[in-house]
Amino acid sequence: MIVEIVNTGSELMLGRVLNTHQQWLCRRLADLGHVVTRQVAVADTGPEIQAAVRESLSRADLVITTGGLGPTSDDLTRELIAALLGKKLVENQEVLAHIESYFARRNRPRPAGTSVETFVPEGALVFINQNGTAPGLAMKVASGETPKAAPSSPDARTQIPSPKWLVMLPGPPRELRPMFDHSVVPLLQREFAGAIFVCRTLRSVGVGESRVEEAVAGRLQPLVQRGLEIGYCARPWSVDVRLTAAGPDASQLVREGEAIVQRILGDHIFGYDDEEIENVIVRLLTERRQTLALAESCTGGNLAHRLTNVPGASAVLLGGVVSYANSAKEKLLGVRAETLSQHGAVSEAVAREMVLCAREKFGSDHAIAVTGIAGPGGGTPEKPVGTVFIAQASAAGVSVQKMLNPWDRATFKEVTTTQALEGLRARLISA
Amino acid sequence: MIVEIVNTGSELMLGRVLNTHQQWLCRRLADLGHVVTRQVAVADTGPEIQAAVRESLSRADLVITTGGLGPTSDDLTRELIAALLGKKLVENQEVLAHIESYFARRNRPRPAGTSVETFVPEGALVFINQNGTAPGLAMKVASGETPKAAPSSPDARTQIPSPKWLVMLPGPPRELRPMFDHSVVPLLQREFAGAIFVCRTLRSVGVGESRVEEAVAGRLQPLVQRGLEIGYCARPWSVDVRLTAAGPDASQLVREGEAIVQRILGDHIFGYDDEEIENVIVRLLTERRQTLALAESCTGGNLAHRLTNVPGASAVLLGGVVSYANSAKEKLLGVRAETLSQHGAVSEAVAREMVLCAREKFGSDHAIAVTGIAGPGGGTPEKPVGTVFIAQASAAGVSVQKMLNPWDRATFKEVTTTQALEGLRARLISA
Numbered sequence: 001m002i003v004e005i006v007n008t009g010s011e012l013m014l015g016r017v018l019n020t021h022q023q024w025l026c027r028r029l030a031d032l033g034h035v036v037t038r039q040v041a042v043a044d045t046g047p048e049i050q051a052a053v054r055e056s057l058s059r060a061d062l063v064i065t066t067g068g069l070g071p072t073s074d075d076l077t078r079e080l081i082a083a084l085l086g087k088k089l090v091e092n093q094e095v096l097a098h099i100e101s102y103f104a105r106r107n108r109p110r111p112a113g114t115s116v117e118t119f120v121p122e123g124a125l126v127f128i129n130q131n132g133t134a135p136g137l138a139m140k141v142a143s144g145e146t147p148k149a150a151p152s153s154p155d156a157r158t159q160i161p162s163p164k165w166l167v168m169l170p171g172p173p174r175e176l177r178p179m180f181d182h183s184v185v186p187l188l189q190r191e192f193a194g195a196i197f198v199c200r201t202l203r204s205v206g207v208g209e210s211r212v213e214e215a216v217a218g219r220l221q222p223l224v225q226r227g228l229e230i231g232y233c234a235r236p237w238s239v240d241v242r243l244t245a246a247g248p249d250a251s252q253l254v255r256e257g258e259a260i261v262q263r264i265l266g267d268h269i270f271g272y273d274d275e276e277i278e279n280v281i282v283r284l285l286t287e288r289r290q291t292l293a294l295a296e297s298c299t300g301g302n303l304a305h306r307l308t309n310v311p312g313a314s315a316v317l318l319g320g321v322v323s324y325a326n327s328a329k330e331k332l333l334g335v336r337a338e339t340l341s342q343h344g345a346v347s348e349a350v351a352r353e354m355v356l357c358a359r360e361k362f363g364s365d366h367a368i369a370v371t372g373i374a375g376p377g378g379g380t381p382e383k384p385v386g387t388v389f390i391a392q393a394s395a396a397g398v399s400v401q402k403m404l405n406p407w408d409r410a411t412f413k414e415v416t417t418t419q420a421l422e423g424l425r426a427r428l429i430s431a
Numbered sequence: 432m433i434v435e436i437v438n439t440g441s442e443l444m445l446g447r448v449l450n451t452h453q454q455w456l457c458r459r460l461a462d463l464g465h466v467v468t469r470q471v472a473v474a475d476t477g478p479e480i481q482a483a484v485r486e487s488l489s490r491a492d493l494v495i496t497t498g499g500l501g502p503t504s505d506d507l508t509r510e511l512i513a514a515l516l517g518k519k520l521v522e523n524q525e526v527l528a529h530i531e532s533y534f535a536r537r538n539r540p541r542p543a544g545t546s547v548e549t550f551v552p553e554g555a556l557v558f559i560n561q562n563g564t565a566p567g568l569a570m571k572v573a574s575g576e577t578p579k580a581a582p583s584s585p586d587a588r589t590q591i592p593s594p595k596w597l598v599m600l601p602g603p604p605r606e607l608r609p610m611f612d613h614s615v616v617p618l619l620q621r622e623f624a625g626a627i628f629v630c631r632t633l634r635s636v637g638v639g640e641s642r643v644e645e646a647v648a649g650r651l652q653p654l655v656q657r658g659l660e661i662g663y664c665a666r667p668w669s670v671d672v673r674l675t676a677a678g679p680d681a682s683q684l685v686r687e688g689e690a691i692v693q694r695i696l697g698d699h700i701f702g703y704d705d706e707e708i709e710n711v712i713v714r715l716l717t718e719r720r721q722t723l724a725l726a727e728s729c730t731g732g733n734l735a736h737r738l739t740n741v742p743g744a745s746a747v748l749l750g751g752v753v754s755y756a757n758s759a760k761e762k763l764l765g766v767r768a769e770t771l772s773q774h775g776a777v778s779e780a781v782a783r784e785m786v787l788c789a790r791e792k793f794g795s796d797h798a799i800a801v802t803g804i805a806g807p808g809g810g811t812p813e814k815p816v817g818t819v820f821i822a823q824a825s826a827a828g829v830s831v832q833k834m835l836n837p838w839d840r841a842t843f844k845e846v847t848t849t850q851a852l853e854g855l856r857a858r859l860i861s862a
Contacts, residue, residue, distance in 0.1 A: 009664075010660075010662050010673075010675075011662060011664045011671075011673065012453065012454075012457065012470070013457055013461075013466060013467050013468070013469075013470070014457060014458070014461045014466065014630060014673070014675070015453070015454045015455065015456070015457030015458025015459070015460075015461055015467075016454075016458070016630075016632060016664065016671070016673065017454065017664060018449070018451065018453075018454045019450060019453055019454065020449065022443065022446070022449075022450055022472065023443075023446045023447075023448065023449045023450065024446065025446070026443065026444055026445060026446030027445070027446025027447070028446070029446070030444075030445045030446055035444060035445065035474075036444050036446075037444070037473070037474070037479065038444075038471060038472070038473050038479070038483070039443070039444070039471070039472040039473075040469060040470070040471050040472075041453065041469070041470040041471075042468070042469050042470075043466075043468070044662070048468065048469070052469070070640065070663075070665070071640065071641045071644070072640060072641070072644045072663045073644065073648065073661070074661070074662050074663065111639075111641035111642060111645055112645070113641045113644060113645060114641060171665075172665055172666075174667065174838065174842065199445060199447075201447060208542075209501065209502065209503060210502045210503070210542035210544045210545060211542060213502070213503045213504065213544060214542060214543070214544060217504065229441075230504070230505070231441050231442055231475070231505050232503045232505065233440075233442045233447065233448060234501070234603055235603075236605065240442075240447070242441075242442065242445070242447060244441075244445070293759075294753070296732075296735075299739075300735055300736055300738070300739025300740070300744070301727075301732035301733070301734070301735025301736040301738075301739060301751065301753070302732070302736045302739075303732070304727075304731055304732025304735070304736075304753040304755075305731055305732040305733045305735075305736040305844075307731070307732075308730075308731025308732060308733075308753070308755065308805075308844075309731070309840065309841060309844070311806075311807055311808070311840060312808075313731070313755070314755055314756070314809075317753075317755050317756075318755060318756040318758065318759050319752065319753045319754045319755045319756055319759035319763065320732065320752070320753040320755075321750065321751070321752055321753070321763065322725070322732070322735040322739070322748075322750045322751040322752070322753070323750045324735075324739065324744070324745055324748050324749060324750045324751075325745070325748075325749040325750055325793075327749065327793075327794065328749050328750035328793060331792060331793070331794075332750065332752065332763065332792060332793070361762060361763060362756075362758075362759055362762070362763070363758065363762075374739075375742075376742055377742070377743075378745075407605065409740065409742060410740060411605065413736075413739075413740070
């Protein structure tokens with residue numbers, strides 16, 4: 001089964017927004033056993049949308065479009081696809097009733113622009129939008145049905161060889177995601193048998209991409225000959241090893257491969273699949289019934305933010321201080337003025353005091369403190385931009401690690417946060 | 432001039448990573464006057480990469496590929512494109528010397544896998560990778576040159592009609608971005624004259640998408656007839672209005688359009704182009720030489736994180752407390768135990784005490800406090816998941832706003848953070 005995604009939106013082509021639909025839909029579809037073959041993004045213009053959809057329909061069994069179903073004048077997907085497939089747009093009473101009640105419940109008059117949303121291509125399945133007004137749509141494109149193309153188009157006579165489905169979803173993620181789960185998944189389960197497909201990602205820290213492959217590729221070779229596929233993905237401070245397989249032996253192949261990689265990389269593997277290091281920290285602390293406090297300078301709240309993204313973080317994270325100004329390091333944490341003036345805010349001595357103060361103030365089992373220079377300004381020859389001290393404290397004592405992360409501000413914050421969490425993970429698993 | 436991007440990587444098609452290259456490259460290219468017409472993502476497999484590149488070369492004047500240039504066995508782009516264009520791979524001494532010195536400087540032996548990176552298609556321009564090992568590559572594809580396709584392919588005889596450029600960039604963003612700026616931009620400036628293209632985005636809060644269009648579309652109509660294009664992009668709690676134009680009148684049209692939208696939406700417009708509301712807050716506080724402190728419960732550090740993403744935030748943000756546990760609200764901030772027990776942590780009374788304590792503890796001009804229920808657990812019939820109290824304090828007094836943001840945890844944190852920052856913006860511009 002061939003699946004393609006067509007994302008529409010001029011804002012995508014102008015680089016004004018990030019296309020999060022691709023990842024989300026590809027991931028959901030892979031979990032259902034349908035790996036997306038191609039994803040295409042085009043602007044909100046008639047010829048581009050029609051050409052992309054026509055080409056995808058000529059290749060794929062399932063085409064999913066995103067965007068262009070809303071009420072504004074640049075929302076053209078519904079009309080263009082109806083025209084492409086030679087379908088009339090007809091008013092749908094269920095959609096009209098939903099939109100009327102959507103605004104009635106909010107005590108707001110219905111904007112005139114939403115009228116276009118009540119017209120759907122003849123014969124289309126309608127997915128009512130639980131989080132907005134524009135409905136999703138699904139159309140079965142019969143075998144041999146010929147999409148209409150502009151006469152000048154070279155592929156005007158493309159034949160669609162077999163019955164296939166075209167699904168149109170609204171652009172806002174808050175509308176698209178629940179609609180996919182509630183309406184599209186049942187359609188796929190009814191219309192397409194998913195192949196057996198298994199994917200497992202092992203996430204490692206502390207080893208470079210080439211070294212990871214050198215270490216594992218040879219040992220995995222016998223499994224590759226039996227159909228296992230291996231992928232490597234390098235990120236700042238971590239490398240993912242992805243094992244995939246299809247068919248009846250898929251689970252067995254992936255399980256054997258995982259055991260081999262696990263044996264070779266050992267504690268370098270911090271987690272699996274979507275697990276971020278913050279999820280691992282919350283899990284490890286929860287298992288140990290231990291608590292954590294934070295004192296952040298240059299990471300500016302990102303440590304707390306990433307940890308509190310994990311549901312259940314409140315059971316282990318007591319809190320943190322973002323002590324950006326020196327006065328905050330003194331007043332909120334209790335770092336001594338002499339330490340700050342003697343060593344400077346970015347120093348091993350201040351990191352050490354910050355972490356001890358945080359642990360004491362919050363009364364936690366563990367504490368992490370970070371002080372450094374995120375840039376772009378603030379560097380000196382002795383302490384260039386990217387210099388950072390990461391301190392860990394627990395009943396077992398204090399340790400401070402000096403790192404140099406001379407990257408842009410956003411990467412600096414992300415990498416330093418990952419390093420600080422990895423330092424705590426190393427402590428927790430070795431204790 | 433037609434520009435297409437081909438992103439390669441099985442991790443993209445499996446939904447394991449977010450494709451940030453599309454936005455970044457589209458944005459940079461638009462700024463240079465080249466709006467990308469189509470973006471395609473395909474897996475790391477021979478037929479898919481070759482088909483996508485062949486199709487893009489048949490349509491576009493410039494094709495940029497990302498990924499697949501690294502040292503591991505799934506990095507196939509270089510070999511596949513060389514084969515497609517009938518070029519031999521030859522060892523490049525400059526690349527070899529760069530990779531040797533890259534590992535020598537790090538006191539590490541060169542991994543054997545990096546040898547493949549020293550082989551480049553005959554005649555290709557080589558971009559040395561300042562942040563990694565794999566070089567970027569650029570090839571001029573001469574008019575009439577026919578890409579080789581598998582004999583079974585229906586478009587094996589596609590002719591490339593005129594001279595065009597194929598640029599291959601490495602996948603890691605830290606390598607791709609500097610390489611694009613340092614090596615690809617000069618190539619584009621030499622080979623392609625950029626058209627005049629102007630884009631301006633006005634970012635509004637507090638008005639729905641349909642209402643924004645109802646308010647502005649009619650008034651912009653005369654400019655649309657002269658060539659202005661309008662786009663709308665709805666996000667949680669904000670709507671972007673994008674004005675674009677091409678050609679000699681572009682600046683004038685966009686300037687006139689901006690004045691009209693500005694007049695209609697007024698203070699609903701918080702910023703322009705890439706400006707986030709946190710950038711606006713840092714700018715407004717810097718202009719007023721005022722300082723800010725934060726007390727965050729349910730946003731868990733995201734307010735501090737977003738503000739500290741802004742270079743220069745240290746001049747205005749004194750710091751914050753992430754008071755996740757009740758004990759932290761008492762010990763770090765000084766919220767009274769009676770208030771917590773009488774009203775509960777998620778209450779107007781606690782939000783009020785948090786914001787006053789934060790302002791006093793940090794000695795700041797302004798303070799923001801947030802307490803609420805991010806979910807998924809923790810809701811009650813009286814205070815369902817999504818309930819949040821946002822408090823603002825300054826010399827002018829305290830105000831508390833109750834909101835209901837019943838979304839997933841990540842959206843809850845983002846929207847609540849935006850609302851809290853918008854509350855401060857409203858205070859600052861009305862003062």
